[in-house]
Amino acid sequence: MRKKYYTILLILFCKALMAQITISGTGFGIDQSSGAYGADGTYTLNNSFTFTGLPVFDSGTNQYVTGGLVFSGLYFYEIIRRVNGKWTIAWAYNNTGTTHSGMLYRAQTSSTDIDPPCNDIWDQYKYNPNDNTPTGNTASAILTGTTCVNLPVPQNAIITRPTAQSLPQLSNLSINAIVNPQPGMILWSLEDSCIKVYNGTAWNCL
Known part of the structure; x- marks a missing residue:
């Protein structure tokens, strides 16, 4: 009986570790015209991830992180987390001890959910540690996965x-x-x- 109990716990633990969200619709790499950076990719649940300079994510919510791309000693991460009631997609990198971070996208809809929205409009921010301001553009980022939350579809007519x-x-x-x-x-x-x-x-x- 005890063995069965531990097996169930192990399965649940593994499922939690494997929880992933995929983003599409924002592209990948920097957009020279707007100064924004695409956030497409697969993010894995990782509530223990911390990074100097990133705002603390809301208590009781989940955060999802890319695996950490490595470019000649530069470790680059993208992170989905809820901050002050709104879901954000942030970036962070560590280059041989020097750290920088900022915001890429911020959902327009306030949220009380522990996981990010599958369907929302996201305000786009400049990819620049010295100028982390909105570009004035929006992105229809599409999040897919077993944990993202479907929002009501906006209606434009009665x-x-x-x-x-x-x-x-x-x-x-x-x-x-x-x-x-x-x-x-x-x-x-x-x-x-x-x-x-x-x-x-x-x-x-x-």
Whole structure:
């Protein structure tokens, strides 16, 4: 009986070690026009990974790390982790004792999940330790794996059902990008989880 119990624990432990998430849709390597860096690749669950300069990831959440690419003594990592309620894809490298790190992408949707979203829009950041600012572009990064979380698909139109109506469901970035909004317009904010109405000057939760 004890042997069977230890076998089950070993299987669960091995599955946890093998948990992986694959990113596609961002490319690989640096984009000279935007200064961004692609994050495509396979990431493995590794909650013990730490790196000087990276912000601490949210307690109780998982982080996923690339294997650590080696280029002539330079160890380069990419890390998926949730920081202050939003999932990020960060980079870090160690070059013979000199460390640098920064952000590559940041999900637009706030999250309470322990694993990253399968489907979200990600704000893109410059790949530069001295200029870690948004490029102004977004990326539709696709995450696949057994642990990523499917988000509700945003709706851009009212859907009428026999018993109710569904409002447009948008991120705050998309809401603020609406051209010439009219007073009285209403929609659902995916990040604030509320109905927002435009009062002529700003979008506010009801």
